[in-house]
Amino acid sequence: MLSSGRRFDRATALFLSLIAVAFIVATFDVRSDGDGAGTVMREGAQTLFTPLQKGVDFVAAPFIGFVDGVANIAGLRDDNERLRERLVELEEQLRETTALERQVAELEAINGLEPPEQLASVTARIYSAGASAFDQIRYIDKGIADGIVVGQAVIDERGLVGRIDQVTNSTARVRLITDPLVSVGVRVQESNETGVVTGQGTGMLRLEMFEATEPVVAGNTVITDGSRFPPGIAVGTVTKTADAQVTFALRTDASPAVELSKLDYVKVIVGWSPLDAVSDETDTTVEIPIELPEGSGL
Amino acid sequence: MRARVMILALGFVIVAVVIQTTVFAPGRLQPLGAPPNLVLLTVLAVDRYLEAEAALLVAFTAGLLVDLLGGSPLGLWAISLTAAAYVAVKIRDRIEDNLLLTAISVFALTLLGQVLFVAVGTLFGLSTITDPHLVRKLLLPAVYNVILAAPVYWLTSLAMKPLQRTWAP
Numbered sequence: 001m002l003s004s005g006r007r008f009d010r011a012t013a014l015f016l017s018l019i020a021v022a023f024i025v026a027t028f029d030v031r032s033d034g035d036g037a038g039t040v041m042r043e044g045a046q047t048l049f050t051p052l053q054k055g056v057d058f059v060a061a062p063f064i065g066f067v068d069g070v071a072n073i074a075g076l077r078d079d080n081e082r083l084r085e086r087l088v089e090l091e092e093q094l095r096e097t098t099a100l101e102r103q104v105a106e107l108e109a110i111n112g113l114e115p116p117e118q119l120a121s122v123t124a125r126i127y128s129a130g131a132s133a134f135d136q137i138r139y140i141d142k143g144i145a146d147g148i149v150v151g152q153a154v155i156d157e158r159g160l161v162g163r164i165d166q167v168t169n170s171t172a173r174v175r176l177i178t179d180p181l182v183s184v185g186v187r188v189q190e191s192n193e194t195g196v197v198t199g200q201g202t203g204m205l206r207l208e209m210f211e212a213t214e215p216v217v218a219g220n221t222v223i224t225d226g227s228r229f230p231p232g233i234a235v236g237t238v239t240k241t242a243d244a245q246v247t248f249a250l251r252t253d254a255s256p257a258v259e260l261s262k263l264d265y266v267k268v269i270v271g272w273s274p275l276d277a278v279s280d281e282t283d284t285t286v287e288i289p290i291e292l293p294e295g296s297g298l
Numbered sequence: 299m300r301a302r303v304m305i306l307a308l309g310f311v312i313v314a315v316v317i318q319t320t321v322f323a324p325g326r327l328q329p330l331g332a333p334p335n336l337v338l339l340t341v342l343a344v345d346r347y348l349e350a351e352a353a354l355l356v357a358f359t360a361g362l363l364v365d366l367l368g369g370s371p372l373g374l375w376a377i378s379l380t381a382a383a384y385v386a387v388k389i390r391d392r393i394e395d396n397l398l399l400t401a402i403s404v405f406a407l408t409l410l411g412q413v414l415f416v417a418v419g420t421l422f423g424l425s426t427i428t429d430p431h432l433v434r435k436l437l438l439p440a441v442y443n444v445i446l447a448a449p450v451y452w453l454t455s456l457a458m459k460p461l462q463r464t465w466a467p
């Protein structure tokens with residue numbers, strides 16, 4: 001009985017010590033702001049686990065696809081109908097876009113502007129994610145060897161996914177735009193006014209505009225303003241109409257343009273840096289949406 | 299022999315972390331929008347065959363691994379898993395092989411671990427507490443863990459029980 005009591009006492013002491021250590025580690029990690037021993041350990045763990053994760057992902061992918069297919073079979077017919085309708089809409093939009101492209105080309109010729117070059121990008125596959133439902137990160141199978149560096153924008157065919165926040169030679173970690181640590185300079189497409197979108201750690205984004213003169217309306221599209229990421233990438237859609245307050249500050253919610261829970265392949269834009277935005281501003285006042293290169297179904 | 303049991307326990311934890319970050323990752327198997335917390339379940343399963351101190355160390359290591367491969371500050375899952383393991387160690391003698399009590403304890407300890415993560419995460423600036431799907435993300439993993447407890451407990455029992463018998467008092 002006595003030995004049992006002693007053992008539990010030791011366990012309690014160890015428990016309290018471990019909790020204290022964990023609190024200290026967490027405090028240092030938060031304070032280091034991505035520049036401490038924690039980052040080195042994360043990169044080491046990522047390097048060690050990547051082969052295992054890629055192996056399991058490769059083996060489990062067909063099984064997951066089968067289970068997913070069976071689970072969603074009831075919704076496939078509805079999806080098919082919806083996609084047919086969407087195809088008709090997109091064909092109509094394509095015709096309008098072609099006409100607009102012609103107009104833009106004419107305007108560029110009149111103003112003597114060079115057409116925007118296609119931005120170089122790297123297609124990558126997501127092979128892993130954080131270990132809990134609360135993590136807002138993904139791991140991709142491309143890294144430094146493919147030209148990826150910290151800070152680059154990650155997109156899919158619908159818009160901005162997030163940014164690279166950690167990279168090894170062959171893998172990289174993407175912090176999603178829904179993470180509170182990610183802020184994106186944006187422009188409301190309809191009013192052309194600028195603001196900042198910040199992740200909420202959930203499915204939604206917070207849009208803040210500090211010099212708003214016009215209200216934003218539910219359904220307005222928010223795109224990148226070119227300050228940190230290439231301009232013109234869809235970030236999200238405003239979900240709540242909001243008007244500017246006396247101080248011209250405006251706060252509302254937006255839903256991400258990308259369905260972040262269903263990501264498989266993404267593109268990392270490697271051919272653009274924020275310095276390009278500075279040189280662009282001195283050259284022209286016309287903002288032209290970027291053209292994303294085609295490939296791998298994106 | 300104790301070292302072998304510890305190594306085996308850590309092996310189970312590593313396998314659980316790999317499966318959690320691949321098979322149960324977003325976009326893969328997440329029924330109703332939330333995955334099971336396989337790492338926590340595995341910690342609870344292997345801890346039944348470890349001494350109290352070893353059980354806490356395994357839980358702490360598992361938590362650190364989850365933190366290292368996740369996006370949260372280092373140490374948060376370590377706190378959550380260590381706390382869940384501590385409670386599990388304290389109550390395991392009362393549960394023994396009672397199936398109903400085991401199921402209840404898995405549900406309650408999974409919930410405890412996740413609630414602790416959210417609560418401590420709030421202290422460190424995470425805003426998971428404002429997640430509109432928070433209740434779902436807390437409850438569903440607990441439910442899934444109860445379902446997965448049968449195969450996970452069986453596997454760990456198969457591998458660890460023979461080793462435990464040779465040294466346990």
